[in-house]
Amino acid sequence: PSPHPTTATTSTPTTSDSSSSPSSLTENPLPPNAVLIPPLTNDHVMCTRGKRGFLLPTKRLNLTATPTISPIPTSYKRALLDPLWLSAMRDEFEALQQNNTWTLVPKPPGVNIVSGKWVFRHKFHSDGTLARYKARWVCRGFSQQHGIDFDETFSPVVKPSTIRVVLSLVVSSSWPIHQLDVKNAFLHGTLNETVYCQQPSGFENPSSPNFICLLNKSLYGLKQAPRAWFQRFSSFIQTIGFIPSLSDASLFVYHHNSDIAYLLLYVDDIILTASSQTFLDRIITHLRSEFSMTDLGLLHHFLGIAVIRDSSSLFLSQRQYILDLLNRAGMLDCHPSHTPVDTSFKLSANGDSFSDPTLYRSLAGALQYLTITRPEISFAVQQACLYMHDPRIPHYNHIKRILRYLKGTLDHGLHINNSSPTSLTAYSDADWAGCPDTRRSTSGFCVFLGDNLISWSSKRQVTVSRSSAEAEYRAVAHAVADTVWLRQLLSELHRPLAHATIVYCDNISAVYMSGNPVQHRRTKHIEIDIHFVREKVALGQVRVLHVPSTAQFADIFTKGLPSTSFCNIRSSLNVIEPPVDTAGGC
Numbered sequence: 001p002s003p004h005p006t007t008a009t010t011s012t013p014t015t016s017d018s019s020s021s022p023s024s025l026t027e028n029p030l031p032p033n034a035v036l037i038p039p040l041t042n043d044h045v046m047c048t049r050g051k052r053g054f055l056l057p058t059k060r061l062n063l064t065a066t067p068t069i070s071p072i073p074t075s076y077k078r079a080l081l082d083p084l085w086l087s088a089m090r091d092e093f094e095a096l097q098q099n100n101t102w103t104l105v106p107k108p109p110g111v112n113i114v115s116g117k118w119v120f121r122h123k124f125h126s127d128g129t130l131a132r133y134k135a136r137w138v139c140r141g142f143s144q145q146h147g148i149d150f151d152e153t154f155s156p157v158v159k160p161s162t163i164r165v166v167l168s169l170v171v172s173s174s175w176p177i178h179q180l181d182v183k184n185a186f187l188h189g190t191l192n193e194t195v196y197c198q199q200p201s202g203f204e205n206p207s208s209p210n211f212i213c214l215l216n217k218s219l220y221g222l223k224q225a226p227r228a229w230f231q232r233f234s235s236f237i238q239t240i241g242f243i244p245s246l247s248d249a250s251l252f253v254y255h256h257n258s259d260i261a262y263l264l265l266y267v268d269d270i271i272l273t274a275s276s277q278t279f280l281d282r283i284i285t286h287l288r289s290e291f292s293m294t295d296l297g298l299l300h301h302f303l304g305i306a307v308i309r310d311s312s313s314l315f316l317s318q319r320q321y322i323l324d325l326l327n328r329a330g331m332l333d334c335h336p337s338h339t340p341v342d343t344s345f346k347l348s349a350n351g352d353s354f355s356d357p358t359l360y361r362s363l364a365g366a367l368q369y370l371t372i373t374r375p376e377i378s379f380a381v382q383q384a385c386l387y388m389h390d391p392r393i394p395h396y397n398h399i400k401r402i403l404r405y406l407k408g409t410l411d412h413g414l415h416i417n418n419s420s421p422t423s424l425t426a427y428s429d430a431d432w433a434g435c436p437d438t439r440r441s442t443s444g445f446c447v448f449l450g451d452n453l454i455s456w457s458s459k460r461q462v463t464v465s466r467s468s469a470e471a472e473y474r475a476v477a478h479a480v481a482d483t484v485w486l487r488q489l490l491s492e493l494h495r496p497l498a499h500a501t502i503v504y505c506d507n508i509s510a511v512y513m514s515g516n517p518v519q520h521r522r523t524k525h526i527e528i529d530i531h532f533v534r535e536k537v538a539l540g541q542v543r544v545l546h547v548p549s550t551a552q553f554a555d556i557f558t559k560g561l562p563s564t565s566f567c568n569i570r571s572s573l574n575v576i577e578p579p580v581d582t583a584g585g586c
Contacts, residue, residue, distance in 0.1 A: 069122065069130055070082055070084045070085065070133070072120045072121065072122065073085055073120055076089075076117070076118040076201045076202050077202070079118065079120060079135065079202075080202050084133050085120060085133055085135060087133070088120075088132075088133040088134055088135035089118065089135040089202070089203070091135075092135050092136055092137055092184075093137070093200060093203045095183070095184050095187070096137065096184075096187065096200070099184065099187045099188075099217055100216055100217070101187055101213075101215065101216060101217045101219065102197070102213035102214055102215050102216055102217075103213070103214045103216060104199070104205055104208050104211040104212070104213060104214075105196075105211060105212060105213075105214045106210075106211055106212075107196075107210070107211070107212050108196075111196050112143075112144070112145050112148055112149055112196065113143075113196050113197065113198060113212055114139045114140060114141075114143050114144055114149065114195060114196065114197040114198070114222070115139070115140045115143050115197070115198055116137055116138060116139045116140060116197055116198055116200065116201075116219075116221070117137075117138060117140065117201070118135055118136070118137055118138075118200070118201060118202075119135070119136045119137075119138050119220075120133075120134070120135050120136075121134050121136075122134070125301075127320075128320055128323075136220055137200045137219070137220075138219065138220040138221035139197050139219050139220070139221035139222050140221060141221050141222055141223045144195075144222065144223055148193075149193050149194065149195045149196075150193060150195075150222065150223045150224045151192075151193065151224070152224065152227055153223045153224050153226075153227055154227060155226035155227040155229070155230045155267075156230065156248075156249040156250050157250055157265075157266050157267060158248060158250035158251060158264045158265060158266050159248050159250075160372045161454055161455040161486070162247075162248045162250075162251050162264065162489065163264060163271070164414075164416070164452070164453075164454040164455070165449060165454050165486065165489060165490070165493070166251075166262050166264060166271070166273065166493070167307075167314055167316075167416055168416055168421055168449050168450070168452045168454060169262075169421055169493065169495060170273050170314075171309075171312070171313060171314050171416055171417065171418045171452075172418050172419065172420060172421050172450070173275070174418075175273050175274065175275060176273065176274065176276075176277045176280055176298070177271065177272070177273040177298065177299045178271075178272050178273070178280060178284070178295060178296070178297060178298060178299060179269070179270065179271055179272075179296045179297070179298075179299045179300070179301075179302055180269075180270040180271075180272055180284070180287065180293055180294065180295055180296065181268065181269060181270070181293065181294045181296055182233075182268045182270065182291050182292065182293050182294075183292040183293065183294065184292065185229050185233075185267065185268030185291075186218050186219065186220050186222075186225045186226070186228070186229045186268070187217050187218065187219070188217065188218075188229060188232050188233070188291060189217060189218030189224075189225060189227075189228025189229040189230075189231070189232050190217065190218070190228060190231075190232055191215055191216070191217065191218055191222075191224070191228060192224075192228075193224070194214070195214075195215045195222065196212050196213065196214055196215070197212065197213045197215060197219065198212060198213065199211070199212070199213055226267065229267075229268070230250075230265070233265065233291075234252075236290050236291075237252050237263065238252075240254075240283070240286050241254050241256060242254045242261070242263060243255075245489070245492045245493075246488070246492065247485060247488050247489040247492055248489065250264060250265045250266065251263070251264055251265075251489075251492075252264075252265070253492060253493060253494070254274075254283075255494055258275065259274070259275055259276070259279050260274065260275045260494060261273065261274035261275070261279065261280065261283055262274075262493065263283075266302075266303060269302060269303060271299060271302060272284070303372075304318060304320075304321050304369075305317070305318055305321075305372065305373060306318070306319065306320070306413075308578065310579065312417065312418045313415060313416060313417045313418060313579065314415075314416040315413050315414075315415055315416075315578050315579065316372075316373045316413050316414040316415075316416070317373065317411070317412075317413030317414075317578065318370055318372070318373050318374070318413070319410050319411060319413070321369075321370065322370065322406050322407075322410055323410070325363070325366050325367070325370070325403070325406070326403060326406070326407060328362075328363070328366075329359075329363055329399075329400070329403055331400065331403050331404070331407065332407075334400075334403065334404050334407050335404060335407075336404055336405070336407045336408025336409075337401055337404035337405045337407075337408060338405070338408070338563040338566075338567075339405060339560065339561065339562075339563050339566045340376070340377045340380040340401060340402045340405040340406075341379065341380045341383070341398075341401070341559075341560030341561075342398070342401055342560065343560040343561065343562060346434065346435075346436050347383050347384075347386070347387065347394060347395060347398055348394075348436045348437050349387065349390070349392070349437050350392070350394075351392035351393050351394040351395070352392060352393045353390070353391075353392055353393075354391040354392055354393050354395065354396045357390075357391050360388065360391040360395065360396055360399065361388050361391070363399050363403075364381070364384045364385050364388055364399060367381045367384065367399070367402060368381055368385065370406075373413050373414040374406075374412070374413075374414070374575065375414070375446065375453060375456045375556075375557075375573055375575065376556055376566070376569070376570045376573060376575050377402055377405070377406070378444075378456060378457070378458040378556075378557055379442070379444065379458040379556065379557050379558060379559065379560070380398070380401075380402050380405075380560075381402065381458075382442075382458040382459065382460070383398065384398055384399050384402070386460065411577050411578060412575055412576060412577055413575070413576075413577075413578065414453065414574060414575055415574040415575075415576050415579070416452050416574070417451060417452065417574075419450035419451035419452060420450050421449045421450045421452075421490075421495060422450065422497065422498070422499070423449075423450060423497070423499055423502075424447065424448070424449055424483055424486060424487065424490075424497055424501040424502075425447070425448045425501070425502045425504070426445055426446065426447045426448075426479045426480075426482070426483050426501060426502070426503045426504065427445060427446050427479075427503075427504045427547070427552060427553045427554040428443075428444070428445045428472070428475045428476045428478070428479040428503055428504065428505050428554055429443075429444050429445070429472070429475060429505070429506060429552055429554035429555055429557065429558050430442065430443050430444070430461075430465075430468075430471040430472045430474065430475040430507075430558060431444075431471075431558040431559045432465060432467075432468040432471040432472075433464075433465070433471070434558070434559065435460060438464070439464055440460050440461050440462075440463070440464055440465075441460070441461045441464075441465045441471035441474070441475075442458065442459070442460050442461070442557075442558045442559070443457070443458075443459050443460075443461055443471075443474060443475035443478050443558070444456075444457060444458045444459075444475065444554045444555075444556075444557025444558040445457055445475060445478060445479035445482065445554050445557065446553055446554055446557065446573065447479070447482060447483060447486060449486075449490075451574070452574065453573050453574050454486070455482055455486060456557060456573075457478065457482070457557065458557040458558065459478070461474055468507065468509075469507055469509035469510050469513070470526055472505060472506075472507035472509070472510040473507075473509075473510040473513055473514075473526060473529060473530070473533075474526065474529055475505075475554075476503060476505050476510055476514065476529075476533060476544060477529035477532055477533055479503050480501075480503060480532070480533050480536055480542050480544075481532070483501040483503065483541075483542065484536060484541065484542075487501065487541065500540055500541055500542055500543045501541060501542050501543070502543050502545060503542055503543065503544045503545070504545055504546070504547035504551075504552070505544060505545070505546065505547065506546065506547055506548065506549045506552045508546055510544075511544050511545065511546045513530060514530075514533050514534060514537055514544035515534070515537060515544070553569050553572050553573065555569060556569045556570070556573070
């Protein structure tokens with residue numbers, strides 16, 4: 001470009017004819033030192049847009065980043081300034097008011113006042129998209145005093161094995177199964193204690209700002225809130241004909257003539273299935289008459305588990321949960337591993353201390369929840385949890401190995417097919433003296449209802465076994481105890497088993513001890529386990545049989561395996577990629 005910008009104002013060549021462009025010379029006089037440059041001409045044969053007179057406006061890129069989700073506020077004062085969070089806070093406050101949760105009273109002298117705070121979070125759909133903004137006013141339970149404003153706190157939740165048993169029965173019977181959500185469930189609980197708390201911050205009563213809340217109903221955060229809600233729901237559900245199970249207090253069964261229904265309660269999430277759609281709808285109507293409840297339709301996402309159903313099976317996946325876990329650990333871009341355990345060495349208490357024990361415990365606890373649908377990582381997670389009190393660098397590397405394995409098997413999940421639930425089969429195994437520090441053994445078992453895996457365990461034994469037969473027999477006793485519980489559960493679900501449970505063990509000595517009535521001197525120290533198993537065998541409830549080690553599925557719960565053996569057993573446990581007609585749905 002020319003160093004004289006004023007020359008750019010003229011586009012006509014110099015001419016002596018003043019009549020050719022009088023206006024341009026008059027309106028734009030040139031300065032005395034201006035240098036006139038002849039215009040450039042383009043004689044190239046190429047025809048361009050500019051030559052043909054097509055001029056397009058220049059579009060500037062807008063690189064401003066606009067967030068699509070309002071971030072979680074750090075305080076209630078910031079939330080009050082955000083219309084989205086303010087709306088969520090108003091919804092929560094109105095629900096508390098409508099439920100008659102408290103009565104405003106002057107502060108009595110000498111009483112304990114429980115403080116509270118606003119808790120904010122994003123609620124997401126199963127695919128990770130934003131569902132809604134949620135604000136909740138909760139009490140700080142740590143400010144309660146035992147014996148004054150709380151007493152009993154325990155509240156049961158449904159066992160994962162119970163969920164899998166019910167799902168297996170539902171698939172085999174082709175029953176409809178719905179999920180229900182109770183809005184502000186804990187607010188329905190009735191308190192037996194006198195509890196005072198502060199008014200919600202930002203929503204104080206203008207006429208009585210110094211008053212406090214005498215709670216009529218339970219609030220989230222109170223130590224007794226889960227128990228109060230469970231008692232409230234349990235009392236009502238029994239009035240409409242449901243009976244609580246003795247095997248699992250969070251399972252309720254209805255049976256009258258040909259009508260059967262199962263209800264599973266996990267805090268405020270409910271799974272409901274019935275023998276017919278009409279009967280199921282009738283139950284939902286009864287529940288809605290008592291509680292503010294939403295029917296979320298067919299079961300599709302429960303407790304962070306994506307449930308995908310086709311005509312003959314269910315597929316349970318925690319894919320999104322794994323992605324969140326990898327993101328928390330900063331391992332979204334890690335290289336996958338074929339197995340979750342390094343077979344070249346065993347974990348011990350030795351090694352340099354890990355610098356962030358809180359991170360280790362957080363990841364280990366999160367991996368425990370993942371075993372609900374991923375039984376093949378149970379042994380690896382159990383080994384990691386043994387050292388939560390004092391994690392070392394090798395232990396954290398072990399957790400990273402599990403996460404790398406999960407990265408390579410994101411789409412895997414537990415498959416439940418429509419096999420006939422008429423038989424119960426268990427596999428039991430033990431890794432004798434496998435712990436290098438204490439020489440304790442690791443017990444493992446898995447239980448199948450028909451062809452569906454419904455229960456499993458990997459656990460270090462509490463005492464040292466003096467022989468491999470003793471370790472194996474303890475593992476058999478653990479498996480038998482679980483199958484006895486499952487048989488009782490199936491009876492309460494009105495699906496009793498007519499045949500004995502088969503327990504497979506790959507140790508011949510343990511198999512002989514289960515049926516041999518002769519008491520040997522060397523087995524006195526495991527006499528209780530022996531009598532327990534023999535009693536079940538004598539009653540015809542259990543048969544202990546030998547299985548070759550090559551067909552022992554419980555191996556995966558007691559030790560690290562090579563990739564070939566590991567993948568074969570994993571497939572036998574029905575941990576697979578989603579079937580073709582359900583692929584991509586989780």
